[in-house]
Amino acid sequence: MLELKDVHTYYGNIHALKGVSLTVNQGEIVTLIGSNGAGKSTTLRTIQGINRPRSGTILLEGVALEKLPPHEIAGRGVAQSPEGRLIFPRMTVLENLEMGAYARKNKTGFDDDLARVFSLFPRLKERITQKGGTLSGGEQQMLAMGRALMARPRILLLDEPSMGLSPLLVELIFEIIQNINKEGMTILLVEQNALMALSIANRGYVLQTGEIILSDAAAKLKENEMVRKSYLGIE
Amino acid sequence: MDKNIKSGITFGLIGGFLTFLFGGWSVAVLGGMLGLGLGLSLGSRFERRNPLQIARASFMPALVAAVILVGLSLVQNIFILPALGKARLFDNQVIIANTIGFLVVLLLTIITCAIHGLSERQEGIAKLVLLAIVIITFPFIDKATGLRWSAQVIFALIFVILGLGLNIVVGYAGLLDLGYAAFFAIGAYTTGILSSPQHGIYMNFWLVIWIAAGIAALWGLILGAPTLPLRGDYLAIVTLGFGEMIPVIFRNLTEVTIKEPFTCWILPGITNLFGAKSTLACITFFERQDLTAGEKGISPIGRPSLPFIGEFQSDNPIPWYFLIIVIILLSIFIIRRLRESRLGRAWMAIREDELAASQMGIDPVRTKLAAFAMGATFSGFAGAFYAAYIRGIFPSVFDFSASIIILVIVILGGLGNINGVIVGGLVIMTADRLFLPALKDFLASLLTNTILPSLAGNPVLQAAVKDNANPILYRFLLFGLTLVIMMAVRPEGLIPSAQRRMELHAAEEMAGPVIPEETAKPNAMTVAGKTKAAAKKR
Incomplete structure (x- = not known):
C-alpha cells in the first residue's frame, strides 16, 4: 500500500533521513520506533510532503507522492494525526471534524462517519460545541485522530499519539487505535513508547539516526536483545 | 443608582453635548439615534417577558435621557449661541425641534426596548424593520432638517x-x-x-x-x-x-507610450544589424498619453x-x-x-x-x-x-x-464580524468627517467670540491658544489614542465575532491561558510505570 524506497531528507545541511525504506501493507499496523531525533517524525513529514525528500521515492498504491504538495497528498488519502496535534484551537470540536472531511469531494456518508468517530471517541461527543483549544491533551489527541478519520483515508499516520498523556489515557488511545485497525484501517504508527506500540503492531521498524537498523514482526522485535535494551529499558 | 437610569444619563449627556456642536434641528435627529442606541442597550438587559412590562421598565431611563438631551439643547440655545457670537434663537422652530427630540427619545427607546419582549424570531424581524425604516428615512429627515449630514x-x-x-x-x-x-x-x-x-x-x-x-x-x-x-x-x-x-x-x-514590440523594436533591431531599415511601420497604441494627469x-x-x-x-x-x-x-x-x-x-x-x-x-x-x-x-x-x-x-x-x-x-x-465592521466604519468615519469639523467650527467661534477676547491681556497665550485649538490638526493623534484605549479596554472590538467573544470569555472564566492539562507533565514517569506494569504481566 505505502512504500518508501531509499528516501533521503535534509534539513538544510543536516542529513535527517539516510535512505529510509519501508512498506506498509493493506490492513496492517506498522510501527516506527526510535529515540528522540532518530527521524521518526521526519519520516512522517516526508510522506506528508511537508519536507521534500532530496532523493528516493514514496509510492501510495503505486502512485508517486514525493513531488506533490501536502494538500494533494492529503487529497489522495493520506491522513495524519500530527505531532503536537495541530487541531484548530478556535474552532469547535464539530467544526474541527468537519474540516477533516474537507478534502472529500463526496460528502455522502458524512453523518455516518461522524457517528463512527463519536462511537470511537464518546468524549468528543460530550465536547461537541467546545473550542478545540479548550480541550485537555487527551481530548485533543482524540480530536486529531477523529479529524484524520473523517477524511476516510486509505492510510492513517499517527505521530506520537501517547505524547504527554497519562498512563490510563495512553492505554485507552492504544485500544482505540486497535479498534480503528480492526475496522480495516491501515496505520503507520510512530511512537516513543515502544512497548505499547510493539504490543499492538503487526510489524515494526527501528529507526536510529536516520537509518532503519532493524525490521521484523512486532512480536519478534519485542524479544530482540538490542530492542529490549535500548528501547524497552529491560535488562 | 439604578444601572438603567445610569445608561439613560450617559446617553442623554452624549446626545446633549453633540447638540452643542451641531445646533438647530440636530436635537431631533440625535434624539432618534439616542433612542435607538439606548433602547438596544437597555433591551438586551431585560429578561424576555411581556413587552408592556419591559416598556414600563424602560420609561424612566428614557425620560431621564430625554430630559437631559432637551435640557442641554436648550442650554445650547440660551448660553452657547451667544458665546459663539450668534443670536439667541427662540422661535417656533426651536420649540418644535426640541419637542420632537423629546418625544422621539421617549418613543424610540421604549419601542426598541419593548421589541425584546417578543419571541426571538419576532424580535429579529422587528429589529430589521426598524433598521430598514431608519436607513430609508434618514436622507429625507436629513434634508428636511437641513443638517446636511448625508454627504458625509x-x-x-x-x-x-x-x-x-x-x-x-x-x-x-x-x-x-x-x-x-x-x-x-x-x-x-x-x-x-x-x-x-x-x-x-x-x-x-x-x-x-x-x-x-x-x-x-x-x-x-x-x-x-x-x-x-x-x-x-x-x-x-x-x-x-x-x-x-x-x-x-x-x-x-x-506619459504612457505603448508600442507593439515586434514591429517597433525587435524587427528594426535585427534589420539594423544588417545595415538596412525596417520597412514595416511601427504599430503604436499610445504615444505619450497622459493617463492619470499626475498630481x-x-x-x-x-x-x-x-x-x-x-x-x-x-x-x-x-x-x-x-x-x-x-x-x-x-x-x-x-x-x-x-x-x-x-x-x-x-x-x-x-x-x-x-x-x-x-x-x-x-x-x-x-x-x-x-x-x-x-x-x-x-x-x-x-x-x-x-x-x-x-x-x-x-x-x-x-x-x-x-x-x-x-x-x-x-x-x-x-x-x-460583518456588523462590527459596519459599526466601526460608521463610527470612525462620521467622527472624522462630521464630528471633528463641527468641533473645529465650534471651537473657532467660541475662541473668537469668547475666549480670545478674555485672553487679551496675555498675547502669547492668546496666540498659542488660537493656533492650536484646531482638532483637525490632531486627527491622527486622536485616531491613535482611540486605538490604544480600545485595545487596552476592549480588544475584541465594538461588536466582536462570536468566536472571539467566546475566546475572551473562556480565558476570563478559566483565569489564565488555556493549557491542555496533560502536556506539561513529563513523560518519563509514564513510560517507566508502563514498562514495570508490562514486565509484571510477563
Missing part, C-alpha cells in the same frame, strides 16, 4: 464597503494587509480613466463599476501571487510596499444615471445614498454566503493553522489568493463609487494613511 454619511459608507472587503482578507483569512488602499486606488482610477472627458472615453457607470471591480480583483491576483507564499510579518511588509507603490505609479502615469488628478468623472431620476447630481445626495446602500446590502449578502461556503471554511482553517489546513487537503496559496482577490473586488466597487461621487481622483487620497484607517475600522469594529 455616504463617505462613511464607502469606507464601510472597504472595511467589509478588508475584513475578508484580515478577519477571515488572517492575512495582515497593510496596503489595501492600493486596490481602492485601482478601482477608482479604472473608473476615472474609463469615464472621463480627459480621455474621451465615456463608459456607462453601471458598466464601469463591474470593470473596476474586475480589474481590482485581477490586480489582487497579480500582487498576491508572488507575496502570498510568505507568512505573517513578511506578508505585511510586502503588502505595505505594494500599497506605497500603487499611488506612486498613478502619480507618474503621465492634478482626473476630473471630472462620469456619473451614474437612472431612468426617472436622471443623472445623479452633486447637490442631491439622496440617489447616491441609496446606491451605496444597495452596494453594501449586496456586499453583505455575498460575504455572508462566502463565509458559509467551502472557501469560507478554508479561510478560517488557514487563519487558525496553515500547516494543519494543508493536511486537511486545503491548498493554502490558492485559498489565500482567493481571499486577496475577493477583498480587492469589494474595494473595486468602493473605488468606482468614490470616483463617480467625488467626481475627481487624486493620488494622495490613496496613501498609507487610507490603508491604516480601513484597517483600524476592521479591528475597532470587531475582526471577522
Whole structure:
C-alpha cells in the first residue's frame, strides 16, 4: 500500500533521513520506533510532503507522492494525526471534524462517519460545541485522530499519539487505535513508547539516526536483545 | 443608582453635548439615534417577558435621557449661541425641534426596548424593520432638517464597503494587509480613466463599476501571487510596499507610450544589424498619453444615471445614498454566503493553522489568493463609487494613511464580524468627517467670540491658544489614542465575532491561558510505570 524506497531528507545541511525504506501493507499496523531525533517524525513529514525528500521515492498504491504538495497528498488519502496535534484551537470540536472531511469531494456518508468517530471517541461527543483549544491533551489527541478519520483515508499516520498523556489515557488511545485497525484501517504508527506500540503492531521498524537498523514482526522485535535494551529499558 | 437610569444619563449627556456642536434641528435627529442606541442597550438587559412590562421598565431611563438631551439643547440655545457670537434663537422652530427630540427619545427607546419582549424570531424581524425604516428615512429627515449630514454619511459608507472587503482578507483569512488602499486606488482610477472627458472615453457607470471591480480583483491576483507564499510579518511588509507603490505609479502615469514590440523594436533591431531599415511601420497604441494627469488628478468623472431620476447630481445626495446602500446590502449578502461556503471554511482553517489546513487537503496559496482577490473586488466597487461621487481622483487620497484607517475600522469594529465592521466604519468615519469639523467650527467661534477676547491681556497665550485649538490638526493623534484605549479596554472590538467573544470569555472564566492539562507533565514517569506494569504481566 505505502512504500518508501531509499528516501533521503535534509534539513538544510543536516542529513535527517539516510535512505529510509519501508512498506506498509493493506490492513496492517506498522510501527516506527526510535529515540528522540532518530527521524521518526521526519519520516512522517516526508510522506506528508511537508519536507521534500532530496532523493528516493514514496509510492501510495503505486502512485508517486514525493513531488506533490501536502494538500494533494492529503487529497489522495493520506491522513495524519500530527505531532503536537495541530487541531484548530478556535474552532469547535464539530467544526474541527468537519474540516477533516474537507478534502472529500463526496460528502455522502458524512453523518455516518461522524457517528463512527463519536462511537470511537464518546468524549468528543460530550465536547461537541467546545473550542478545540479548550480541550485537555487527551481530548485533543482524540480530536486529531477523529479529524484524520473523517477524511476516510486509505492510510492513517499517527505521530506520537501517547505524547504527554497519562498512563490510563495512553492505554485507552492504544485500544482505540486497535479498534480503528480492526475496522480495516491501515496505520503507520510512530511512537516513543515502544512497548505499547510493539504490543499492538503487526510489524515494526527501528529507526536510529536516520537509518532503519532493524525490521521484523512486532512480536519478534519485542524479544530482540538490542530492542529490549535500548528501547524497552529491560535488562 | 439604578444601572438603567445610569445608561439613560450617559446617553442623554452624549446626545446633549453633540447638540452643542451641531445646533438647530440636530436635537431631533440625535434624539432618534439616542433612542435607538439606548433602547438596544437597555433591551438586551431585560429578561424576555411581556413587552408592556419591559416598556414600563424602560420609561424612566428614557425620560431621564430625554430630559437631559432637551435640557442641554436648550442650554445650547440660551448660553452657547451667544458665546459663539450668534443670536439667541427662540422661535417656533426651536420649540418644535426640541419637542420632537423629546418625544422621539421617549418613543424610540421604549419601542426598541419593548421589541425584546417578543419571541426571538419576532424580535429579529422587528429589529430589521426598524433598521430598514431608519436607513430609508434618514436622507429625507436629513434634508428636511437641513443638517446636511448625508454627504458625509455616504463617505462613511464607502469606507464601510472597504472595511467589509478588508475584513475578508484580515478577519477571515488572517492575512495582515497593510496596503489595501492600493486596490481602492485601482478601482477608482479604472473608473476615472474609463469615464472621463480627459480621455474621451465615456463608459456607462453601471458598466464601469463591474470593470473596476474586475480589474481590482485581477490586480489582487497579480500582487498576491508572488507575496502570498510568505507568512505573517513578511506578508505585511510586502503588502505595505505594494500599497506605497500603487499611488506612486498613478502619480507618474503621465506619459504612457505603448508600442507593439515586434514591429517597433525587435524587427528594426535585427534589420539594423544588417545595415538596412525596417520597412514595416511601427504599430503604436499610445504615444505619450497622459493617463492619470499626475498630481492634478482626473476630473471630472462620469456619473451614474437612472431612468426617472436622471443623472445623479452633486447637490442631491439622496440617489447616491441609496446606491451605496444597495452596494453594501449586496456586499453583505455575498460575504455572508462566502463565509458559509467551502472557501469560507478554508479561510478560517488557514487563519487558525496553515500547516494543519494543508493536511486537511486545503491548498493554502490558492485559498489565500482567493481571499486577496475577493477583498480587492469589494474595494473595486468602493473605488468606482468614490470616483463617480467625488467626481475627481487624486493620488494622495490613496496613501498609507487610507490603508491604516480601513484597517483600524476592521479591528475597532470587531475582526471577522460583518456588523462590527459596519459599526466601526460608521463610527470612525462620521467622527472624522462630521464630528471633528463641527468641533473645529465650534471651537473657532467660541475662541473668537469668547475666549480670545478674555485672553487679551496675555498675547502669547492668546496666540498659542488660537493656533492650536484646531482638532483637525490632531486627527491622527486622536485616531491613535482611540486605538490604544480600545485595545487596552476592549480588544475584541465594538461588536466582536462570536468566536472571539467566546475566546475572551473562556480565558476570563478559566483565569489564565488555556493549557491542555496533560502536556506539561513529563513523560518519563509514564513510560517507566508502563514498562514495570508490562514486565509484571510477563
